[in-house]
Amino acid sequence: MGILEVKNVGKRFGGLQALSDVNLSVKENTVHAIIGPNGAGKSTLLNCLVGKLIPDTGSVMFDGQSVLGRAPYEINQMGISRVFQTPEIFGDLTVLENMMIPCFAKRDGSFMLNAMPMVSNQKEVLERAEFMLEEMNMADKRHMHSASLSRGDKRRLEIGMCLSQEPRLLLLDEPTAGMARADTNNTIDLLKEIAAERDITIAIIEHDMHVVFSLADRITVLAQGTPLVEDDPENIRGNPKVREAYLGETA
Amino acid sequence: MDALLLQILNGLDKGSAYALIALGLTLIFGTLGVVNFAHGALFMIGAFVAVTLQRVLSLSFETIDPTQKDFLGNPLKVKTPYVESWFGPETGGLIIDWAVPLAILFAIPIMIAVGFIMERGLIKYFYKRPHADQILVTFGLAIVLQEVVKYFYGANPIQTPAPDALNGVANVGAAFGMDIVYPVWRIVYFFFSVIIIAAIFSFLRFTTFGMVVRAGMADRETVGLLGINIDRRFTIMFGVASAVAGLAGVMYTPINPPNYHMGMDFLVLSFVVVVVGGMGSLPGAVLAGFLLGILESFASTTWATTTLPGINQIIIYLVAIAVLLTRPRGLMGLKGVMED
Amino acid sequence: MFGLDKRDTGVLIIVALLALFAPIILNPFPTDSAMAQFNAGYPDLMQKFVIFGIFAIGFNILFGLTGYLSFGHAAFLGIGSYSCVWMFKLLGYNVIPGIFLSILISGLFALLIGFVSLRRSGIYFSILTLAFAQMCFALAYSVLSNPRFNLTNGETGLQVYANDPQWFHRDGLPDLPHLFGLSMRATQKIQVGAWEFQFNAGYYLCALIMLVCFYLAIRIFRSPFGMMLRAVKSNQQRMNYTGLNSRPYTLAAFVISGMYAGLAGGLLSAVDPLAGAERMQWTASGEVVLMTILGGAGTLIGPVLGAGFIKYFENIFSKINDNVLHSWFAFLPDGMEDFMVFIIHPFIGKGWHLTLGILFMLVVIYLPGGLVEGGQRIQGWFRKRGTKTEAKAGKTEPAE
Ligand SMILES: Nc1ncnc2c1ncn2[C@@H]1O[C@H](COP(=O)(O)OP(=O)(O)OP(=O)(O)O)[C@@H](O)[C@H]1O
Ligand SMILES: [Mg+2]
Numbered sequence: 001m002g003i004l005e006v007k008n009v010g011k012r013f014g015g016l017q018a019l020s021d022v023n024l025s026v027k028e029n030t031v032h033a034i035i036g037p038n039g040a041g042k043s044t045l046l047n048c049l050v051g052k053l054i055p056d057t058g059s060v061m062f063d064g065q066s067v068l069g070r071a072p073y074e075i076n077q078m079g080i081s082r083v084f085q086t087p088e089i090f091g092d093l094t095v096l097e098n099m100m101i102p103c104f105a106k107r108d109g110s111f112m113l114n115a116m117p118m119v120s121n122q123k124e125v126l127e128r129a130e131f132m133l134e135e136m137n138m139a140d141k142r143h144m145h146s147a148s149l150s151r152g153d154k155r156r157l158e159i160g161m162c163l164s165q166e167p168r169l170l171l172l173d174e175p176t177a178g179m180a181r182a183d184t185n186n187t188i189d190l191l192k193e194i195a196a197e198r199d200i201t202i203a204i205i206e207h208d209m210h211v212v213f214s215l216a217d218r219i220t221v222l223a224q225g226t227p228l229v230e231d232d233p234e235n236i237r238g239n240p241k242v243r244e245a246y247l248g249e250t251a
Numbered sequence: 252m253d254a255l256l257l258q259i260l261n262g263l264d265k266g267s268a269y270a271l272i273a274l275g276l277t278l279i280f281g282t283l284g285v286v287n288f289a290h291g292a293l294f295m296i297g298a299f300v301a302v303t304l305q306r307v308l309s310l311s312f313e314t315i316d317p318t319q320k321d322f323l324g325n326p327l328k329v330k331t332p333y334v335e336s337w338f339g340p341e342t343g344g345l346i347i348d349w350a351v352p353l354a355i356l357f358a359i360p361i362m363i364a365v366g367f368i369m370e371r372g373l374i375k376y377f378y379k380r381p382h383a384d385q386i387l388v389t390f391g392l393a394i395v396l397q398e399v400v401k402y403f404y405g406a407n408p409i410q411t412p413a414p415d416a417l418n419g420v421a422n423v424g425a426a427f428g429m430d431i432v433y434p435v436w437r438i439v440y441f442f443f444s445v446i447i448i449a450a451i452f453s454f455l456r457f458t459t460f461g462m463v464v465r466a467g468m469a470d471r472e473t474v475g476l477l478g479i480n481i482d483r484r485f486t487i488m489f490g491v492a493s494a495v496a497g498l499a500g501v502m503y504t505p506i507n508p509p510n511y512h513m514g515m516d517f518l519v520l521s522f523v524v525v526v527v528g529g530m531g532s533l534p535g536a537v538l539a540g541f542l543l544g545i546l547e548s549f550a551s552t553t554w555a556t557t558t559l560p561g562i563n564q565i566i567i568y569l570v571a572i573a574v575l576l577t578r579p580r581g582l583m584g585l586k587g588v589m590e591d
Numbered sequence: 592m593f594g595l596d597k598r599d600t601g602v603l604i605i606v607a608l609l610a611l612f613a614p615i616i617l618n619p620f621p622t623d624s625a626m627a628q629f630n631a632g633y634p635d636l637m638q639k640f641v642i643f644g645i646f647a648i649g650f651n652i653l654f655g656l657t658g659y660l661s662f663g664h665a666a667f668l669g670i671g672s673y674s675c676v677w678m679f680k681l682l683g684y685n686v687i688p689g690i691f692l693s694i695l696i697s698g699l700f701a702l703l704i705g706f707v708s709l710r711r712s713g714i715y716f717s718i719l720t721l722a723f724a725q726m727c728f729a730l731a732y733s734v735l736s737n738p739r740f741n742l743t744n745g746e747t748g749l750q751v752y753a754n755d756p757q758w759f760h761r762d763g764l765p766d767l768p769h770l771f772g773l774s775m776r777a778t779q780k781i782q783v784g785a786w787e788f789q790f791n792a793g794y795y796l797c798a799l800i801m802l803v804c805f806y807l808a809i810r811i812f813r814s815p816f817g818m819m820l821r822a823v824k825s826n827q828q829r830m831n832y833t834g835l836n837s838r839p840y841t842l843a844a845f846v847i848s849g850m851y852a853g854l855a856g857g858l859l860s861a862v863d864p865l866a867g868a869e870r871m872q873w874t875a876s877g878e879v880v881l882m883t884i885l886g887g888a889g890t891l892i893g894p895v896l897g898a899g900f901i902k903y904f905e906n907i908f909s910k911i912n913d914n915v916l917h918s919w920f921a922f923l924p925d926g927m928e929d930f931m932v933f934i935i936h937p938f939i940g941k942g943w944h945l946t947l948g949i950l951f952m953l954v955v956i957y958l959p960g961g962l963v964e965g966g967q968r969i970q971g972w973f974r975k976r977g978t979k980t981e982a983k984a985g986k987t988e989p990a991e
Contacts, residue, residue, distance in 0.1 A: 050832060071831070072831040072832050073830075073831050073834050073835055073836045073837075076831075076833060081832075081833075082832055084832075088826060088828055088829040088832070089829060090821075090822050090825040090826050090829060091825055091826065092824065092825040093818075093821060093822065093825055097818060097821075100818065101818065101819070101822055101830070101833060101835070102833045102834070104815050104818070104819070104835075105833050105834040105835045106834070109834075110834055111835070111836045111839040112815075112816075113816060113843055114816050115810065115814045115816040115817070116810050116811075116814060117814055117815065118594060118810070118813050118814060119813055119814060119815055119817075119818055121594075122815060165834065286714045286717075373952075376956070380959075381658075382714050383658065383660045384955055386660060386662075386714065386717055387880065387955045388951075388952055388955040390662075390877060390951065391948050391950075391951030391952035391955060392948070392952060393948075394874075394944060394945075394947065394948030394951065395949055398945035399945065402937050402942065515873065519722060519725045519873065522718045522721065522722065523718075523722045525718075526715065526718055526719070530714075560733075560737040560739070561733045561735075561737065562734075564729035564730075564732075564733055564734055565726050565729050565730060568722055568723070568725070568726035568729075569726075571722060572707055575707065575711075575719070576707065579710055
């Protein structure tokens with residue numbers, strides 16, 4: 001049994017069958033990559049996992065509990081964090097404040113009316129946020145408006161925010177898209193480190209094969225809404241079906 | 252049975268006004284993505300076009316009629332409208348009498364011009380601003396427009412009667428063997444709005460222009476990418492929506508004497524209509540307009556107001572809340588439109 | 592002080608000093624001078640400053656922090672006013688129960704209205720709150736004022752009548768709103784040379800409450816809760832996917848700001864025991880929106896500035912009439928004089944709303960950040976010039 005079990009999930013947008021009969025099992029403490037050509041339905045699948053979409057058919061179990069029908073914040077509180085394909089951060093807030101919010105969410109739960117204490121007195125949250133900024137190499141930018149960060153920095157901030165929650169499952173949607181090579185390598189190192197040191201399972205969508213093959217323990221190839229193959233990285237490389245799925249697009 | 256039909260009829264005229272205003276609001280919202288708080292003011296301006304025309308036509312000069320004396324024994328001063336002196340008392344009188352329907356001819360170009368000026372002069376600059384700013388600036392404009400009208404026309408309602416020929420009542424049920432006596436002008440108003448609504452819908456359905464606009468309403472970016480100049484079309488749609496509101500206002504004057512704040516009164520209810528009908532849905536706006544109009548008329552019967560005093564004043568809001576709690580998207584709301 | 596950092600304490604102290612010395616500061620012109628009409632230091636107006644300040648501070652907690660634009664906050668103002676007058680009618684003229692009830696009832700209404708309206712955001716939310724407020728207006732104006740069940744006394748407005756119970760009213764107490772015997776109308780007039788300053792009990796009570804409200808607002812702004820509200824405005828999607836439920840946060844903000852509005856309404860009745868439905872009209876809701884954005888939405892001091900600005904000019908503009916204008920432009924040749932009066936006439940006296948509408952548009956178009964932003968721009972401009980001249984004067988060391 002994996003920590004995440006996706007069974008027979010299907011999703012239809014009007015005339016488009018975006019997902020059909022998706023089965024996926026992600027083992028605990030592994031890095032599972034989901035790859036596939038543009039429009040394969042990768043992001044749609046993630047949307048079904050985090051409560052943004054409700055699949056038409058099938059079931060999604062996280063740690064033995066169904067996530068279907070739950071609100072996004074509940075699913076997050078169960079232990080699933082998601083980094084989006086286009087960075088989603090609090091643009092009007094400073095980098096430090098951005099980092100504090102998930103820390104508050106972790107400490108206080110989905111809602112708490114603490115309107116009288118001052119933020120500046122929340123020692124443990126401040127410390128945790130500062131610590132995470134150090135980890136992400138962003139401490140020098142802590143008082144910057146996060147909207148003015150570079151795209152790569154925004155993404156790193158978002159990853160940091162998700163990590164600060166200490167999720168059990170981290171979903172990454174093309175985390176290195178738009179990053180410079182050096183930043184990409186840094187991110188790979190960081191993710192490797194996280195995967196090795198912490199009790200964390202990672203599901204990653206990625207187009208950059210360099211990233212995929214340096215991180216993944218297991219790879220699922222998605223094409224036109226259905227999983228084509230699921231295998232270890234070595235076997236995926238030479239798989240003719242996979243080549244066809246990718247090359248068929250361009251040919 | 253007769254009474255029931257009468258109440259439905261009673262709701263139709265107000266319902267028509269709601270439907271027409273809500274239709275324009277939805278058109279503007281759907282095409283430009285702007286909620287126009289000044290849309291009610293357009294309705295009001297239309298009404299005052301009618302008022303103005305009537306006043307202009309009645310402009311008179313004074314002559315002294317030596318054959319008649321007033322009660323003080325002085326020669327009587329007689330006012331004669333210029334129109335009557337130009338066209339003769341018969342035709343002239345008729346023209347003055349038909350001022351309200353005539354105003355339609357003037358209202359169309361005036362309202363389209365007002366719409367153009369509003370869109371090109373103000374709204375255009377707010378497409379990229381937050382919704383709150385759009386609401387606020389059109390809200391400010393609504394206040395300005397209504398205060399300007401108040402400055403020139405005063406605060407009191409102005410009687411603007413329908414032509415004599417259409418001013419009476421008719422037994423509309425006679426043909427069906429029923430006895431339903433109903434003011435003629437209200438029937439005229441209803442048919443007038445049905446014609447306008449039909450015209451708008453067929454315009455959108457059967458012309459290429461309309462098809463592009465509808466496509467733009469569904470997906471603005473894609474249509475823009477096709478190299479079609481939707482902006483210009485949207486400006487024209489703004490003019491059309493403004494004309495619809497204006498005509499609704501012109502024709503409404505005999506039903507309710509216009510005053511400077513009629514626009515805002517109708518606007519708030521029309522917003523509710525749009526919400527009930529489903530934001531972004533044109534048929535929803537029309538349907539909800541008539542439905543709520545009729546409902547309001549039922550709530551205004553003596554029976555209803557004695558059982559629950561004032562129910563007629565709040566029924567629309569109550570229905571809106573109920574609809575919103577059970578069908579958050581409205582009666583015919585589209586998925587994805589204003590979801591958040 | 593009070594757990595605030597230095598800067599916030601500074602702001603609070605400045606506001607407190609301004610409130611304390613308002614009767615003097617706002618009366619810069621000698622009583623008999625021609626300029627006396629521009630004085631604002633009399634009780635009626637000063638009470639309005641602080642009461643509408645409370646209203647705007649509360650509105651800012653909702654709009655400034657979460658970005659949810661309510662167009663129906665006047666409803667809570669009205670509800671507060673009615674609640675307070677009802678306490679006068681039932682219990683007696685002491686203002687304390689009235690003020691408490693007005694906060695309580697408006698909070699309840701805000702909970703109800705907020706619960707429904709907050710199912711939607713953006714434009715939808717604005718429309719819904721507007722519709723609710725109009726409904727409350729209709730309720731107050733006609734529905735709840737019929738012979739069988741008269742809660743609001745309709746067009747006349749709710750007021751205290753001689754045959755009202757007033758259970759706790761005793762003989763020694765004033766026959767007007769009072770605080771444990773101290774009449775709200777009690778005014779100490781002090782003559783200093785050509786100036787006359789009026790220190791009014793009602794004003795100081797309202798000012799004190801305003802300071803408490805302002806202090807609480809600062810605390811909310813600086814609290815984790817306030818940070819969550821800013822997160823709502825910034826990116827609700829990220830918030831929800833970070834395990835935070837934005838609905839109760841916005842609802843709490845809505846209820847708090849509704850209670851502020853109710854309190855303001857209660858105070859309006861406390862200084863003048865008459866509650867009318869017109870307080871709930873959409874124009875009144877629009878006014879508080881304008882106060883907030885004019886001052887600077889999302890800033891601490893902005894709403895207070897905005898409220899003072901609007902109420903001051905409302906008062907001045909309504910007082911000016913053609914005669915005053917003629918006296919101002921008397922120095923011009925006759926034709927010019929008449930022309931100027933003719934031009935300005937539509938904007939003054941009863942034309943205040945026209946001015947308000949124009950102001951509204953100008954602020955939204957040119958100064959979306961309000962007076963606070965305007966001030967910062969001017970400051971920045973001066974600083975730039977300052978550094979330039981400094982650089983010219985002596986190139987020894989870079990400006991700090
Ligand atoms: N909300 C939606 N409504 C309608 N169609 C959608 C929606 N979301 C996605 N789609 C469609 O579903 C298909 C799969 O989209 P998805 O975003 O999951 O692809 P993807 O594999 O993530 O692609 P990419 O690599 O480009 O991110 C696409 O054709 C897309 O247009
Ligand atoms: Mg994707």
